[in-house]
Amino acid sequence: MLDPLSSLPGYVLSRAAAASLAELNRELSKIGLRHSDVSLLILVRANPRLTQSDAGKLLDIQRANMVPLVSRLLDLSLITKKPVDGRSQGLLLTDKGKKLLKEAQAIVDHHEVQLQLSIPERLRPHLLPILHALWDSSRSKSG
Amino acid sequence: MLDPLSSLPGYVLSRAAAASLAELNRELSKIGLRHSDVSLLILVRANPRLTQSDAGKLLDIQRANMVPLVSRLLDLSLITKKPVDGRSQGLLLTDKGKKLLKEAQAIVDHHEVQLQLSIPERLRPHLLPILHALWDSSRSKSG
């Protein structure tokens, strides 16, 4: 059966990303989180009092779509909000959030290592540069 | 603002794929198609009388989710069904489908070329091998 799609980098890129994300989500579901939760938690840990809007900019998630994501983490008591001014609220990890993030981080780390190991050693140094090049170029067309 | 995510290959992979797909869909929307439509059309062109189930296997789309996809292309008169046996039906491109696919192919080709050009020439030969390595490993975990 002919598969003309597998010679198209764009197609393979999408398939690889989808499969990788699905695998990560499978692992993360064991601790009740999704990849989007973890990316936000990691961001808030690195940037305490980060604004919901600014987080959205870094994650390329629109303000409107940040609402249910943040709400979920609030409901789970993984983060809190502290008013920065009258309209903005800085996000902070709770102790529970910090603790759960450590577990999530272990899962993510393992996932990332597996990703690295999955490609031939010879090609490994080129992985991140190539991905960043792809990312940057696509980004410049939309943002 | 710290962005600890951009050093994670898995994260960058997802972001790159999402951005690339969004860009492709933007272009394809001009001719009323989506990337999933085009991938199926390309597959049917390469494998006339391909079964809906087999197409799903190649595209990694479950049988249930193939239904609305195929229905849409039928409604648009881009494909037809010809019974293969009592339960299976082979998919075929209509003349209209062939014509529209040519336009889609031009868009896809341009997209793929841009993708290639977006990364430094030195890294270009490594693109497809790396993506395939990522795809294969993720695939082996789920399929």
Added chain:
DNA sequence: CCACATTGCTATTGCCAATAGCATTTCTTA
């Protein structure tokens, strides 16, 4: 002060994947 931008939000829509279950048809094999 006033026009403008920003923040967080509601509400809706669309795309796509996942699951469970069903009727029909085909294949297997005992």
Added chain:
DNA sequence: TAAGAAATGCTATTGGCAATAGCAATGTGG
């Protein structure tokens, strides 16, 4: 060949996530 197993196409539903339009409250700069 009859019976059980598998395959095919489908319905119906759910969940995750992105995109859009619009709103009230708040902040900012001329």
